[in-house]
Amino acid sequence: MNTPFPKHLVSTKFSPPRIGAKHVARADLLAQLQRMQYCRLALVTGSAGYGKTTLLAQWRQACLKAGAEVVWLSLTAEDKSYIDFCGALFAAMQRAGMAVEMDLPLESTSAAAMDASIAAIVEAAVDLPKDLYLFIDDYQHVEAPLAHRFMQKLLDHGPGNLHFVIASRVAPPLSLSRLRMMNQIVEIESAGLPFDLAETRAFIDENLGPGKINADELTLVQELTSGWPSCIQLIVIMLKNRPDTRAMLRDLVWRSSDLQTYLSEEVMAHLPAELAEFAVALSVLRRFSPALARAVTGNEHASDLVQRMESENLLIIRVDSDDRSAWYRFHPLFGEFLATRLAQREPEEARELHRRASRWFADHGQLAEAVRHASAGGDVEFAAEVIERSAPAKWSLEYLSPTLHLLERLPEEALFRHQKLLFMACLTVALTTRPAKAKAWLAHLRTEALAAYPEIARSLPLIHAAIAFQHDDTQSMIDALEPHRDVSIENPFLQFLLVSELCSAYAAAGRYADAKRMFDLHPIAPAERDNDMALVAQATHASTLLLEGNVREAERESAALLARSLQAVGRHSISANVSASVLADAWYELDRIDDARETIANRRGLLQSSGPEVMIRTSLCRVRLDLLQEGPDTALAFLQHQAAHFGSMRQPRAVATMLAEQVKVLLLKHDRARALEVASLLDELARTHADAQGHKAEIAALAALARARLTRDDQPEESLRSLQITREYAQSFGRGRLAALVDLLSATVFAEMKNADDAQACLVRAVESAQRLGLVRTFVDEGAPAGKLLARMVRERKLEGVALRYANELIDRFPESSVSDGATGSSRRSTGSKLQPVLTQREIEILGLVAQAMSNKRIALALNITLETVKWNLRNIFAKLGVSSRYDAMVWARKQDLIE
Numbered sequence: 001m002n003t004p005f006p007k008h009l010v011s012t013k014f015s016p017p018r019i020g021a022k023h024v025a026r027a028d029l030l031a032q033l034q035r036m037q038y039c040r041l042a043l044v045t046g047s048a049g050y051g052k053t054t055l056l057a058q059w060r061q062a063c064l065k066a067g068a069e070v071v072w073l074s075l076t077a078e079d080k081s082y083i084d085f086c087g088a089l090f091a092a093m094q095r096a097g098m099a100v101e102m103d104l105p106l107e108s109t110s111a112a113a114m115d116a117s118i119a120a121i122v123e124a125a126v127d128l129p130k131d132l133y134l135f136i137d138d139y140q141h142v143e144a145p146l147a148h149r150f151m152q153k154l155l156d157h158g159p160g161n162l163h164f165v166i167a168s169r170v171a172p173p174l175s176l177s178r179l180r181m182m183n184q185i186v187e188i189e190s191a192g193l194p195f196d197l198a199e200t201r202a203f204i205d206e207n208l209g210p211g212k213i214n215a216d217e218l219t220l221v222q223e224l225t226s227g228w229p230s231c232i233q234l235i236v237i238m239l240k241n242r243p244d245t246r247a248m249l250r251d252l253v254w255r256s257s258d259l260q261t262y263l264s265e266e267v268m269a270h271l272p273a274e275l276a277e278f279a280v281a282l283s284v285l286r287r288f289s290p291a292l293a294r295a296v297t298g299n300e301h302a303s304d305l306v307q308r309m310e311s312e313n314l315l316i317i318r319v320d321s322d323d324r325s326a327w328y329r330f331h332p333l334f335g336e337f338l339a340t341r342l343a344q345r346e347p348e349e350a351r352e353l354h355r356r357a358s359r360w361f362a363d364h365g366q367l368a369e370a371v372r373h374a375s376a377g378g379d380v381e382f383a384a385e386v387i388e389r390s391a392p393a394k395w396s397l398e399y400l401s402p403t404l405h406l407l408e409r410l411p412e413e414a415l416f417r418h419q420k421l422l423f424m425a426c427l428t429v430a431l432t433t434r435p436a437k438a439k440a441w442l443a444h445l446r447t448e449a450l451a452a453y454p455e456i457a458r459s460l461p462l463i464h465a466a467i468a469f470q471h472d473d474t475q476s477m478i479d480a481l482e483p484h485r486d487v488s489i490e491n492p493f494l495q496f497l498l499v500s501e502l503c504s505a506y507a508a509a510g511r512y513a514d515a516k517r518m519f520d521l522h523p524i525a526p527a528e529r530d531n532d533m534a535l536v537a538q539a540t541h542a543s544t545l546l547l548e549g550n551v552r553e554a555e556r557e558s559a560a561l562l563a564r565s566l567q568a569v570g571r572h573s574i575s576a577n578v579s580a581s582v583l584a585d586a587w588y589e590l591d592r593i594d595d596a597r598e599t600i601a602n603r604r605g606l607l608q609s610s611g612p613e614v615m616i617r618t619s620l621c622r623v624r625l626d627l628l629q630e631g632p633d634t635a636l637a638f639l640q641h642q643a644a645h646f647g648s649m650r651q652p653r654a655v656a657t658m659l660a661e662q663v664k665v666l667l668l669k670h671d672r673a674r675a676l677e678v679a680s681l682l683d684e685l686a687r688t689h690a691d692a693q694g695h696k697a698e699i700a701a702l703a704a705l706a707r708a709r710l711t712r713d714d715q716p717e718e719s720l721r722s723l724q725i726t727r728e729y730a731q732s733f734g735r736g737r738l739a740a741l742v743d744l745l746s747a748t749v750f751a752e753m754k755n756a757d758d759a760q761a762c763l764v765r766a767v768e769s770a771q772r773l774g775l776v777r778t779f780v781d782e783g784a785p786a787g788k789l790l791a792r793m794v795r796e797r798k799l800e801g802v803a804l805r806y807a808n809e810l811i812d813r814f815p816e817s818s819v820s821d822g823a824t825g826s827s828r829r830s831t832g833s834k835l836q837p838v839l840t841q842r843e844i845e846i847l848g849l850v851a852q853a854m855s856n857k858r859i860a861l862a863l864n865i866t867l868e869t870v871k872w873n874l875r876n877i878f879a880k881l882g883v884s885s886r887y888d889a890m891v892w893a894r895k896q897d898l899i900e
Contacts, residue, residue: 013088014095016057016072016135024195024203026055027854027862032186033059033165037066037131039184041155042165043176046190047313047331048266049230052167055193056135059165069132071096075141082146086117089136096132098124114146118153125162132162139168148173155179170312190313194227197598202853203229207236210887219602223571226317226331263337267315278305279314282330283338284353284376286369289325295360296353351377362386368398375405387421396493397431397532397574404428416444423456423463430466431574433610433649438467458484459494465501472612472653474694477505486521495522496533500540504613507544508695510733515544530568535561535575542582543613549736552774555586562599572605581606581614584621589737591776591813593884597625607642612695615646616654623661624781628884632669636662653696656685660702667709668783679706701729701738708745716749723749740769741778748785751792760798763789767799771806780813787811787818812879839898843877846870848899850890 036042036059044052063070073092079085098121125132142148152174155164166172179185195203200222204213213221225231268276281297282288294302306328309316315334319327330338342350354377361370367386374383407415407425415422422445430438442464447457461480468476481502489495499518506515519541528534539561546554562579569575580599588596600606606618619642627635639662646654659682666675686703689696704725711719723746730739743766750759767790770779779786790807793799799807811819839847842863849859856874860867877889893899 013074013076014072014092015074016060017053019054019057019061023054023058024199024206025852026051026058026199027849027852028858029055029188029192030059030062031862032188033062035186036133036163036165039179039186040158040160040163041176041179041184042163042186042188043172044165044167044188044193045171045313046169046188046193047315048169049228050190050193051195051229052169052193053137054229055188056137056165056167060133060135063133067130069096069128069130070135071132072135073137075136075138077141080141080143082144082150085142085144085147086150092134093121093124096128096134098128098132114150114153118150118157121154122157122159122162126159128161130161133165134163135165135167137167139166139172140170142172145173191317193229194225195222195229195232196227196855197222198853198855198858200225200227200232203232204236207233208239213239215597215601216604217602219598223602224332226333228331228333231333260337263334267334271314274299275305275308275314278302279309279330280338280342281353283335283342284350284373285329285357287319287327287329289327291325292357292360296356353377355379355382358382358386368396372405384418384421387424388418397536398569404432415441419446420453420456423453423459426463427466430463430470433470435467435470438463442467455489455491455494458487459489459491462494462497462501465505466497469501469504469611472651472695474505474508474696477501478509481505485518488522492528492531493533496524496528496531496537498522500533500537503537503540503544504611505694507540507547508613509693510735512544512548512734516541530564532569532573532575535565535569535573536578539565539575539578539582543578543617546582546585546617547613548734549738549740549769549773549775551586551589551737554582555590555774558582558586577603577606577610578614581610581618581621585617588621588624589777590774591780591878591884593625593628594886596621597629612651612654615651616657619654620657620661623665624777627665627668632665635665636669639665652685652689653699656682656699656702659685660706663706663709672710675710679703679710682706697729697733701726704729705742708749712745712749712752716753719749720746736769736773737775737778740766740773740775741782743769744779744782744786748782748789751789756798759789760793763793764799764803767803767807767810770810771802776810776813779810780818784818787814788820790814791819815882839877839880839893843873844893844898846873847877847890847893850886851894851899 033042042059044055046052060070060072071092073088075085075088079088142151151172155174155176156178158164176185197219201218204218204221205211221232221235225235271279278293278297278299282293285292285296288296288306290303290306293306294300299305306326308314310318310328315331316328317331319329329335342353354373358370358373358377358379359382361367361373362382370386371383374380374386404425407421407428415425422441426438426441426445429435429441445460447460451457461484464480465477468474468480481498484498485502487498489498499522503515503518506512506518519537524534524537529538539558542554542558542561545557558579562576562583565573565576565579580603584596584599587593587599600618600622603618606614607622610618619638623635623638623642626638639658643655643658643662646658659678662678663675663682666672666678682703686700689699692699704722708719708722708726711722723742727739727742727746729735730742743762747759747762747766750756750762766779769775779790790811794804794807794811845863846859849862854862856870857867860870863870874886874889878884881889881892883889883892890899
């Protein structure tokens, strides 16, 4: 007897969701699913809102385009039983044209009935003329063990043309080891589902329009959401409805009632009460292990509950750790949601959880977290006890930050009684841009009271040097530290701090050989390379390379350091900030505009609360990016803001740098009157610091450079005299980039004076320096005067050898208008008038993938070429089109109908 299919099944169960026009193609994930043509199962597991259904819908379209037979099945809570699941599954198969007229196991659950059904499905599938892909969404609703057994047998015995694509919030209880061994399964887990930065940008641009949020806001969205697609969609909706809330983006996300409702209804509502309470209690922790969870919650089943949270993809992420035990953290938004729930209850409950965590961390030697939790739990005495009994070898930057938070809560009288704590407090505030407070506290530090800590007592010069560093006082740093240069300090933290401070001071004084020798005197052992203070010292070395002008080497070293810092100590660490500052500057100089922008995006500390050199370097990079991408008015507004900020911090060199850059931008705007006003302020600053040494000696050089720009057209002799002042500074302090710029500007002045020999000599020096150091934007940013002079020198064969080859490369970086000579036509490579750029087929392919928001790495994978080949092609594209970013190149290609 044939059992009819259930009549109550609605057609929507077999209808895939519509993919809106404004979606992001998940290129990487779809590429993984391409293997499905050789596999029996694709299993996509992940938390609510992570885009599983959308990914399946995109893959369904790809299967249809490939000519396969496709059927869709969306499960609901009504399909949890064996009979209901099988009824829905068979109905879906019938829709695919499978002849499944059999005795359905709707009334019989015997093994024989199940085997007969499986055999009938296999025979029906074999008879299909092409591959069949059966998509099953929301498989987590299936609960009956018999239903899972049925599915298991279907996977084990199905023919090669029957493919299952299953999406589930939790890993289904299926035995998949055989499929894994036979390479018959494609698995995409929760960690692979979040959007990367490029996909987040593409999604926001599609829904809000290109350029509606800036790089800082984009990076903030990515950081807040960790690429969680549903949350990014909520943010887009909020920004559409209330564009004025962009400035409050972080608060907007936390306060969103839609987000709160989503988490309540889609995540918390499905949890058993015990698991929900367990998760809320753990929200006080930045990370947790089963053992820590048990100590904090008091729940004896903590290990099982943590394992269940992971298996059910409860918005937790496994954290890399050297510990044998597994460590986890909540998704930031989910963790904040849980913490809010906890805060709405009795406040004392949260404090007690913090105190328990503090004691557990202290017992396990993890002092930074012990102090942080003790402080959060209001247990100041225990936190002070932890610090007092801690060995100096345990010190780290991560440790000092929560320590300072605690120490600042102590009455100063108590702090002054604990001299070891006071030393740490002085050191910490000196390292965190508060030199005045460090100096005030230092007056209460008594050397005799530190007799029990001889190594600390000998380290007082490090505090004096840190204070001098924040004041840009190079010579005081050298005076304080040089007598201790060859001393080996047992405490690694203090040893690396000595290396970092003295390396920085030597570089500021132009003593680069001495700076590099610090790493020969105190080599960093391989085992210590990822120590947070060791990373800072290495980042200081990269900064030294950049200060010297060696852009290529600085880029190579800082890129590796930034990656290691992100992995070892996190995005907001000091080493990550210093490395990012160096890397962004290097990438800007190398004309990698998009990379530079993304590197400093949403890093406000680099602009406002870092060391002087980092703030200056990052501010210059940011304003030059703004000038390119936003325009001169945006650039000027930023410069004025930064000048005021640096003035409030009493940072004269930083103020001088912002004023000098204002002169340059105002001259680009042809606003000579305002440029003269700003230059007069800069001259006054230079007179105040006329006898400055070290870093502050740069102030006079910046003022002279500004005067040279102002007088270049109408007082060329005065311009050359001013450039000579800047040249002498650059030569005395070994500032390679500045020396090349002076030579370039001098060449343009000599050329205007019809002094061809001196113009040629200066330009040859400038180009040879550029080739040696890797300079690009130093030339391009000077615009038409530099571009036309370069082109003319090439055309008239005034350059030769290495200088000629690099001059040609530089010319290709200039926009055509900056190298064209109206009298002779284009001078680009001396090839006559410029033709429409011609892109190769490979370059067009790459731009097509750029338009899909693919990263360089993804493009390399998609085209089966190396990452360096992708970068080389992009550089060629930028040069041909006279653009500086992927976005501009993509827009050009679309206008030419080369890509969609």
